Amino acid sequence: MHFAECPLILFTIMVQMAVGAFLFLGVIHHLSLVRLNDEIFTVISKPILNVTGFILVLAVIVAGFHLGNPINAFNALNNLGTSWLSREILSLILFLLSGGFFLLIYIRHKLNRKLIFSLALITVALGYIAIASMAMVYMLETVPVWNNLFTPLAFVFTSLILGSGAILHALNIIINKKKYSLLLNEFSIQKLTDPFKIISLFILGLLFFQVIIMFSQLIYLGSGDETLRSSFGILIEKNILLIILRLLLLLSAFLWLISLLVKYNRTRDLLLKRKYYALYFGILLLEELIGRYLFYAMYFRIGV
Amino acid sequence: MKERADNSNNPFGLSRREFLKWSSALGATALSVGGISEVIGSIESKTHPFVLADRIVRTGCPAHNCGGRCLLKVFVKDEKIIRIETDDRPNDSIEDPQLRACIRGRAYRKRQYHPDRLKYPLKRIGKRGEGKFERISWDEAYDIIVSEIKRIKDTYGNSSIYVPYGTGSYNQVNGRQTAVRLFNLIGGSLGFYNSYSWAAISKATPYVFGTSVTGNQRQDWVNSKYIIMWSWNPCEMRDGTNSEYFLKKAKENGARIICIDPRMSMSAVALADEWIPIRPGTDVAMMSAMAYVMITQDLYDQEFVKKYCVGFDSSQMPEGLEREESYKDYILGIRDGIPKTPQWAEEITTVPKETIINIAHEYATIKPAMLYQGYGMQRRAYGETAVIGGCVLAALSGNIGIPGGCASGIALQADDGGPFWNVFPTGPNPIKTRIPTFLWTEAVLRGQELSVAEGVVGADKLDNNVKLIYAVATNALINQHANVNRTAKILEDEKLVEFIVVHEQFMTPTAKFADIVLPVCTQFEVWGLEDGWKYGDEVILMPKIVDPPFETKSDYQICSEIADRFGVKYQYTEGRTEKDWIEWTIEEYRKTRFPNVPNLKEFEKSNKGVYSTPITEPKIAFRDFRNNPQKNPLKTPSGRIEIFSKTLFEMQKPCTIPPIPKYIQEWESPFGEEAKKYPLQAVGHHYMGRVHSTHDNNEWTDEAFPQRVFINPVDALERNVEDGDEVKVFNDRGTIIIKCRVTKRILPGVIDIPQGAWWTPDKNGIDRRGCINVLTSEKWTPLAFGNAQHTIMVQLEKA
Amino acid sequence: MKKQYAFYIDTSRCSGCKACQAACNDKHNTGNGILWRRVYEVSGGDWIRKGNAWLPQVFAYNISMACNHCEDPICVKTCPTKAIYQRKDGIVLIDENKCIGCRYCEWSCPYGAPQYDSNKGVMTKCTFCYDYINEGKNPSCVDACPMRVLEFGEFKELKKKYGELAEVYPLPDSSITKPALVINPHKDSLNKPDIYLAISNKEEV
């Protein structure tokens, strides 16, 4: 991997996580089971939305570091006709605009819910369009190792795993912060912790699939044509330790989550234990960072 | 042809007429996509603007000692060279091909404008060899030099002064010849003969043929149907500009080309149908086995051998030596009981016997065939025998004196006496004594003991040790001489050599050992003239293109200024400037090789750079001899081709100088005891990125051809070494640590450290740049007293 | 009729001497990591031990590669800024004033043509020496080759003269970008299915 690609690791992960977090925030709000009332939701959403926005801005700045000549950055939209990179940037801008607009309206919070809801929907949709075009950027005919379903899968999974993980982590922080908990009564906290279970179960599934994807990708590369095998070679020869580490991380996140779930069935105030979630989120973040590093490391273009 | 850019529509300084001429001459490729002005306005010219040269000068590529002499087209703007292109004469034909420069010429700007160019005279302030110097004025430098020369002359005599071998400049007025002329005017200096390049081959060839002119002119190569490149890598060393091109043409003409070399060289890749790796130093074994096949299967040209040779079998032995071992006796093992069968050779050479049989068959039956020898195989322990072995094979196959054939050996071209390299006159040397150049350290250490037995000529023995070294255009004082660590010790001792002057352009390892370093201008900065190295059918004018920077001067100017201080300025200059000498030089060429060469004025005005004579009827060596050996006998004692040399026989050293070419195990060999400790053979081939040690600091050539040691995966695996690893290569003489390249393109058991990298010892004395001479031995060849630097054993491990 | 210039490379006789690379460096002041023309050494094969003998089954050849000014250039398609563009005569150029240095073309071009200039922070690339072409001259690299294995001309003409081959191992399937390239293959690049060949001078290109 090229040193110049470090910013890309951060950039893609941050954007995908932010999109996922936004999605899960909405899910929590709208899951019919645990529907929160607006007030509570506003209390918890604002900081989360702010942080998400901040991460996105950071991502854009980080992306700038990837450019050799950022002064010209505005040129990046010149080639919407054929370049997926242009399209990615456009969809990202649209996502940011729509997100920003949403935030603006949401803070004023006087407008009707329907509008907010549809704006949120649009933002999520734009977010995933951005992720899709991001995937398309890498799906180059000349880079077979990226030019397959594993690329979009990887991106979407990052977004779901880290997005949900981030939301759990955020909820945990919020509930523990005096400033917020004062605003929330016992009942709301209870209500807030309810989605935990559902999300956790969902994540468990994701993590499980992530492992399956990892293995099937290895098999796909190892049994593919020469260029794919070259990538396989890079992974196995140079990065096998990282692959194992990633697996271990996935596994520990998985077990950690299960143990949390089991405990949660007994003591329902689990969300109050801060370090549990910090660790959990940390593990996932590391796992995804490694995954993305490997994604770039296995780059192998056909030709010379 | 006037080439000045006089309007902006004419960015390349070509007059309209010339532009049309040159472009229409390009014929089918003359394409035009619109007016120049249209392009100038477009975006691309904003990012890559046209270069508007003030003038374009055609000149020769600065003459160092590669095998080529090429034409450069130099673009100058604001008195700076901004671009270097090559020969663009419109008709590129086999008779008069373009002299296209290689990477070294094309990358010359990086040397010309290197930040490390020496700028001022320097005086040593540290210990000798330490590399600490201070800037002094020219006057001070001259004062020191003159007083030291006088002192040493008076104390020891002129024969203690030595102007060592140096091949950095061959443009007449730069180079060691300028210093030789100086000393010849003030009492002379110890002379030398031989070279580091081809000591053995130039010495041995005449024992067989009575001459060194054993090759047909290169245009004839296309007539050959079978070509063996034996240890010959013309693509990379550029053994003559265009040699590789002539071979390509031969290939196109249907020739089958074989390359015998421990390395799958560039030439093997580009030209050969088959590559036969051979264990270094065992060439004679393979040659003998080929002869065995040719003899036992009656494939050799019996008529030719009978008519033109002596010493082949007992019926042909010289008078009085009828009972000595003939070549055939040796091959069949009549005396020693060892028939030189392909099986026997396989064990020595690693070449499978089937391959040997096959090559022998082909060489004997495909006619005409050309066995061409390179020089790597003769820079070895018994290099002479390998040379003679090749010549004998050529004789057995009868490929001598015919188009498409080659007598092998040094193969200077059948021609009219050239090339001359430097014709700048050194004048007669009052000191008649000469040493073999490779033995100069012996002359330093024990000069007075050195006698005829060790190659001294012109006297029975030396009357002095070398006390003053005046080194011009050379890096052979340290870097290119064998056993660097030994030489360094010798030179460090100020009681041995008392004074060392070095003329240089860079702070080379040699310059580091100087007491005084004088900064020299490059060949772009002074007038010069060169001719076509080994084959040269041309002379190339080298006008002064830019001014010498800082305080640099030409070697000629420096020597003339010293001559002035000895009161012999006029004798030295004869009133001539450098340019006047070039005029004089051209007249010399007119008198000999090129009667129609234009005079300097016309030559300069034409800005053609080169004067060449198209070769339509290539000369064939030994044609007359072949037509009538009685009327045109060779200059050998017998007048014929001496497969058995009586002269060599009379030296009475059958174990090292056999009268017929015999395989002799080298003094450092995989078959010897030394192989237990040092199991790998190391060769140092001529690297594309360098001319010997010149250009080692050129960033463009270094990027293209980084220094490293090449090793086969078989050996690498044993040593747990991977491609790109830092490795340590060592033997009793020294240690190098550099990166390695694991490549299948080299025979297992052999490593290659391209020669010429600048010795860069760290504080532990370990060379970090990869100068192979850290490992080589100062031992010389028996007959020629030449260098045997390739005969070494080493070990390699992961650093 | 649309013009398309092209290179012909006779890989069978290329020695890998890199005079072409240096010529390009010199003309465009590149080098030091920026190689508009590079020479790839492809080698592979095996050594077979037979008693005391070594039987080499070693294969090697060189591919001198610049930009192929493809008819269907993937770089032009992927560049987000349109800094890379294709002229009417098929020459593909980079407008360094527009380039943002995202190196996306570097990722996509299967010939390694776009070369990053880290000082300027932009991509650079072989210009086909369009200035020389304009003057009716050959590109600098073409006239540099001591082996005379490089040629320049109209694609159609070159194809007529030398055939249509535009791929040898490890060059990609030519249908991807339609390179303006005609190749004469080296004997070692032909039909050697069992030989493991690879670019062996990665540190140089």
Ligand code: SF4
């Ligand atoms: S100059 Fe010619 S022979 Fe040398 S590397 Fe380039 S294409 Fe090959």
Ligand code: SF4
């Ligand atoms: S070779 Fe690469 S850079 Fe050149 S036109 Fe084709 S795709 Fe573009």
Ligand code: SF4
């Ligand atoms: S055509 Fe010009 S720019 Fe392109 S590789 Fe050749 S010399 Fe360089």
